[in-house]
Amino acid sequence: MTPRVLSGIQPSGNLHIGNYLGALGNWVKMQHDYESIFCIVDLHAITVYQKPEELRAKVREIAALFLAAGIDPQHSRIVVQSTVAAHSELAWLLTCVTPMGWLERMTQFKAKAAAQESVGDGLFQYPVLMAADILLYQANIVPVGEDQMQHLELARDIAQRFNSLYGETFTMPATRLPLVGARVMGLDDPTAKMSKSATGSGHAVALLDPPATIKKTIMRATTDSNPGVDFETMGPGVQNLLNIFQAFSDWTNDQMKAHFTGMRYGDLKKQVTEMTISKLEPIQKRYAEIVADPGYLEGIIRAGADAVRPTADATVRLVKERMGIYTETA
Ligand code: TRP
Secondary structure, three states: OOOEEEEEEOOOOOOEHHHHHHHHHHHHHHHHHOEEEEEEOHHHHOOOOOOHHHHHHHHHHHHHHHHHHOOOOOOOEEEEHHHOOHHHHHHHHHHOOOOHHHHHOOHHHHHHHHOOOOOOHHHHHHHHHHHHHHHHOOOOEOOOOHHHHHHHHHHHHHHHHHHHHHOOOOOOOOOOOOOOOOOOEOOOOOOOEOOOOOOOOOOOOEOOOOHHHHHHHHHOOOOOOOOOOOOOOOOHHHHHHHHHHHHHHOOOHHHHHHHHOOOOHHHHHHHHHHHHHHHHHHHHHHHHHHHOOHHHHHHHHHHHHHHHHHHHHHHHHHHHHHHOOOOOOO
8 A cells, every 4th residue: 555644734833945855845756656735734833823814824824836847736635724624623632642741742742832921721732633633644754853753653552552452453654764855954043943833034935935035144143263164163053955855956974074064154155045046946837837827726725625635534534433422333
């Protein structure tokens, strides 16, 4: 059987080159080797307050960016989480088998809760909803970054607990991920991963940034005090710029070394800028075409939901049966 891949992305903040090189670009490359479901998780986004109009626009923007980046809607499913009610329904059912202690250990919850004046219960339940996303489709592979590994582990723990309480029901998603992308760091602070929620203007290159902005951001990136590129002693900022170039170009390590050794940082940044602009240009062009036709985009989102709903509903029905929840027998 073709393994099923599922991943999710929150419709908040701006998708950036870290998302592209670390996740989306990879999904595009490997989508035809798998049965793929890519979720836009709006129900996760509202675990912290979102302006309604912005959230509504963001979901469409991300769906359009998925398509613009090369997700093939004939093959892969783009699913807006809230349009398949089974996500919410399974999340509740799983909540009831999830010990609070497991959730209290989640480092992302602790970090996000600390930054919040009032913490919604949804933020606490967040990882259960994520487990529901995954288990609903019996996904085999869940490509996520390091920061989501604890949530993925939790999904496995929940599946295991459910299976042992009610009988074999859920497929265990793998924890070892064959699909690792580049880890792009912040351009202003190369010790932290590039983040969608960081607001500093020099932090990230957004996929929809115009060339002048891309140039400005990259030219201002943090480097180190070496006079030029030295692969032995370079700091994290230079390493990050080289990583970005390599991930876009697919050059080998040898090619990278031969080309960049000794290069001054001004020239390095210029080349990273040109490479980035040349790779984002076609995505931006397709994006503009896609959003010019809202009916097309809505059709893709509807088709994605329609395609996966039978599987999702079947899982919820099975889970309910196992738990003794009322289901019609006919
Ligand atoms: N929590 C993930 C993140 O913030 C997003 C997510 C939600 C997800 N549901 C998922 C990722 C299911 C993978 C699978 O990055």
